[in-house]
Amino acid sequence: MSVKKSAIISIVGKPNVGKSTLLNRLVGTKIAIVSNKPQTTRTRITGVVTKGDCQFVFQDTPGLHKPRSRLGDYMVKVVNDTVTDVDIAAMVVDPVPHIGPAEQELMERMKQYRMPSVLVINKIDTVKNEDLLAVIAAYSEAHTWDAVVPLSAKTGENCDILFEEFEKFAIEGPQLFPDDMLCDQPERQLVAEIIREKMLRNLEREVPHGTAVAVEQMRERDDGLMNIAATIYCEKNSHKGIIIGKQGAMLRKIGAEARKDIEELLDTRVYLQLWVKVKEGWRNNQYQMRNFGYENE
Template sequence: MFKSGFIGIIGRPNVGKSTLLNGILGEKLAIITSKPQTTRNRIVGIFNREDAQFIFVDTPGIHSARTPLNRLMVRTARETFTDSDVLLLVVEGGQETTPDDLLIIESLKATSVPKFLILNKIDLIRREQLLPQMDAYRNLHPFAEMIPISALTGDGIPLLLDELWKYLPEGPRYFPEDMMTDSSERFVAAEIVREKILLLTHKEIPYSAAVVVDAFKEDEAKNLIRISATINVEKDSQKAILIGKKGSMLKEIGTQSRLEMETFFAARIYLELFVRVRKDWTKDPRMLREFGYSE
């Protein structure tokens, strides 16, 4: 019996949703930082087994959103509720429920698909801390399964896949076996640059940056990819910080991005980065669409 289906990974910011996706795939697909709202788009990761094709959909963290950009991110995550065959609600193991957790659970009551509670980060706590937490969640919602895992170490992931298989419908392979994601190469390149911005800059800079790949040209004969990308920010002061003294910050972002791209694309990378000010783009619906954050 062959099964296939879409599995939505949902939860509040910084609970390890993207780390879980990468842990399942055994490859780094989704960018990861300690900063909230690192994930802005839905990211599809495809895991193949002899008896199944698991299509995971990583989503932005669900939270009380105030800006137009954050509201779009939350709406993107909520769309997964109705598009999935199974939903994985990821929470931090050993932690009390937060208002955002309760908000998500209340929203889940409107959908009839099976929901798993995934208690992540168990490598950081004592196992006996999980029992009262599981009892508390059991009183909040009738989850189909509750599975403790460590997305970082891989503990519990084989069990998660086996349990998911039981709930997936019979179906064909929707994607070729050698395909890991449906994201474009341009999207992956832009996300790698944005991750380095998140890791290397502070305060409002990471949340005011949108990366657009302007050119992506492959030279197969030389095993070379030429990439040109623009980092869009909201203020002149942010542009100055991103460029840095004598271009030092932009150079470091470019170097770290290029090295990771060479690993991901298995090719030499020539990367050009530019910084442009687009005033208040996070509040402008037209620019949000232009930068790929559309409804």
């Protein structure tokens, strides 16, 4: 069946509510990195799902937060731009009956642009039904939602209902992406993000937030092995030491975990080489940010 309609959906919310986990669940494969640290997602990632005659285009965005650097300003701009240029805004929230400033700001934008909005209450596998009712009541009082869908991105519960709600707002028109396309990010960017995810999961405090990854080489050898060389950039010499670890132990751990996910992504065996370099203050340097793909010309 050919695609006859499409819906562009922005997945928004404060940091750490499960937006990237939800995107991966909806697309059916890992295209967005996930960690329990806020501001894991730095840029807009597009996931594509083609179901029957409808194509769903999902945009995962950084969590809305108070920026403290040029990189932070860029991340907030990504959220604001995405909310204004889509068919549907899906706001993901934790299952607690408290509305914070990030949610208030996003709801104001939805009202301002009069766009269809769906409230997605995530992590329902962690709460009782009566607690869920209090969450629905609090958000229903604050905003007029076109749909409210409680679900679990972790288990997949009710994700099929979310697709049904999104399809109601699909617009007739030409197909936006090829049938077999799942993500708009080039393989190099996905590889770099996987390496950054492993740092977020293994390193403490502020260290991983000051890192960026550049994939210098991806080359397939005659024996089918994929050679990948990547450089991890950090802001301080002390951070470089932490990333490398005692006798290189931490860097080896990051590399081993990243290689496993990269092999799954590329469906081939991988030889991964990692280096660590210091670039002081890169998060406030427009030129360096552009090099890492975080700011447009």
